[in-house]
Amino acid sequence: MPTCKTQVPTSVIKEYLHIEMNKTICDNPVCKANNECKRDIRKRFSSCGHKLCVICVSEQQHSYEDEVVCMAPACNPRQTEAMDITGIPNVGLTCYASCVLQVLGQTPKFTSMLREFANGTSKHGVAAHLDELLTHVNKAGNSQNLSVNWDSMNKLMHAIFTLDQSFQRYQENDCHSFIMSLFNALAKTDEDRKEKKPKPIENSFLDGTGMDETSNSRAEDSSEGRRSTSHEDGSTARRDDTCPTKLFESRIASKFKYSTCNHTENVADQLFYSLLLSATKDVTSIHCGLDLYFKSEDFTHNQVPCRECTKQDEHTTTSRTPLLSSAPQYLMIQLARFGEVCLNQTFNRILWITF
Structure with a gap:
C-alpha cells in the first residue's frame, strides 16, 4: 500500500x-x-x-x-x-401529525378562524383540543409549554384515534392522511353543530383513482363522476364559513365532449381539499404537474357514452377536461412519489421512489 x-x-x-x-x-x-x-x-x-x-x-x-x-x-x-415556536412532543410515533400541526399553526387566518369556530363546540372535541394545542405552540417564552403541549397533543390524538380507527398510537402514518382525517373531524363537528348527518370529505377526481388502472375502470370513474352533486335547491354542499377548512376548500368541474355528435356536457363542481400530482421523472416542477393533471383525457370506443343521444356510436371518443371552478386560498398538493411493480400475477408488489 x-x-x-x-x-x-x-x-x-x-x-x-x-x-x-x-x-x-x-x-x-x-x-x-x-x-x-x-x-x-x-x-x-x-x-x-x-x-x-x-x-x-x-x-x-x-x-x-x-x-x-x-x-x-x-x-x-x-x-x-x-424565534421561539414551541415544539410538539411525540406521543407515540406521531411525528407525521406534528409536521401538519406546526404548518397549520403558522398558516395565516387558520388559528383565528379555529378559535372562533371552537368557541361553540364541546371542550372535549377535536376543534377545542386543536385550538388549545396551537395556542400553546405559538406562545413564546413560556417554559411550561413543553409539558402543557404534551397533554394537549395527547388529548388531540386520542380524539383522532377515537374517530378514525386507521390511526393508532405507535403506528406510523403519513401527513396527508392525517390532515384529511383532521379536516373530516372538523367537518363532522360543523355538521353536528347544525344537527345534520356528517358527510366524509372526499377528493372526488383528485384522490388518484384510476391513475394506474385500466382504461375501463377510468371510464367507469368518469361515468360516475358525471352524476350531479347538486341538491334540490341547486346548491352544492359546502362547509360553514367559520370552519377553518374553508381556507383549503376548492371545487372542480369536468367538461365532457363527444366526437361523433359534438355534444358537450358540463358536470356540476365537486369539493376537494388537495391535488394529487404524479411526481415522476417527467414532472420537473409543480407547474408541469398541474399542466399534466388538467390535461384532457380521451376514452375511445364509446366507453363514456353521450347521455343526450338516443343512438350510440361505438366509434365515439369522449374527452374529459377537468376545470377548476373555485380556487382555494391555500392550495394543498400531495406528490405521488411512489410506483408499483408487480413481481408476479398474484401479489408481491413493492414500492419504489421515483426520485
Missing part, C-alpha cells in the same frame, strides 16, 4: 485543528449571510461575548455614529419572541 512520504510537522497540525475547532460564527439566529460571511466577524461584545458578522453589522450601522446592538436571543428579547 503506498504511503505518504511528505511529513507534516506536528505544530502545523495542532495549529490547523485549533483554528478549525475554534472557528467563530455569527450569533444572530436569523442572520441572512451565507456560511462564509457568517464567519467574517466584525463586532464582538465584551459584556456578553456574543459576535456579529459583517452582514448583521452593516444592517445596523450605516455610519460610525450608529450603535450596534447584540442580536443573540439571550440579549435581545424581540429575537426570542420572533
Whole structure:
C-alpha cells in the first residue's frame, strides 16, 4: 500500500485543528449571510461575548455614529419572541401529525378562524383540543409549554384515534392522511353543530383513482363522476364559513365532449381539499404537474357514452377536461412519489421512489 512520504510537522497540525475547532460564527439566529460571511466577524461584545458578522453589522450601522446592538436571543428579547415556536412532543410515533400541526399553526387566518369556530363546540372535541394545542405552540417564552403541549397533543390524538380507527398510537402514518382525517373531524363537528348527518370529505377526481388502472375502470370513474352533486335547491354542499377548512376548500368541474355528435356536457363542481400530482421523472416542477393533471383525457370506443343521444356510436371518443371552478386560498398538493411493480400475477408488489 503506498504511503505518504511528505511529513507534516506536528505544530502545523495542532495549529490547523485549533483554528478549525475554534472557528467563530455569527450569533444572530436569523442572520441572512451565507456560511462564509457568517464567519467574517466584525463586532464582538465584551459584556456578553456574543459576535456579529459583517452582514448583521452593516444592517445596523450605516455610519460610525450608529450603535450596534447584540442580536443573540439571550440579549435581545424581540429575537426570542420572533424565534421561539414551541415544539410538539411525540406521543407515540406521531411525528407525521406534528409536521401538519406546526404548518397549520403558522398558516395565516387558520388559528383565528379555529378559535372562533371552537368557541361553540364541546371542550372535549377535536376543534377545542386543536385550538388549545396551537395556542400553546405559538406562545413564546413560556417554559411550561413543553409539558402543557404534551397533554394537549395527547388529548388531540386520542380524539383522532377515537374517530378514525386507521390511526393508532405507535403506528406510523403519513401527513396527508392525517390532515384529511383532521379536516373530516372538523367537518363532522360543523355538521353536528347544525344537527345534520356528517358527510366524509372526499377528493372526488383528485384522490388518484384510476391513475394506474385500466382504461375501463377510468371510464367507469368518469361515468360516475358525471352524476350531479347538486341538491334540490341547486346548491352544492359546502362547509360553514367559520370552519377553518374553508381556507383549503376548492371545487372542480369536468367538461365532457363527444366526437361523433359534438355534444358537450358540463358536470356540476365537486369539493376537494388537495391535488394529487404524479411526481415522476417527467414532472420537473409543480407547474408541469398541474399542466399534466388538467390535461384532457380521451376514452375511445364509446366507453363514456353521450347521455343526450338516443343512438350510440361505438366509434365515439369522449374527452374529459377537468376545470377548476373555485380556487382555494391555500392550495394543498400531495406528490405521488411512489410506483408499483408487480413481481408476479398474484401479489408481491413493492414500492419504489421515483426520485
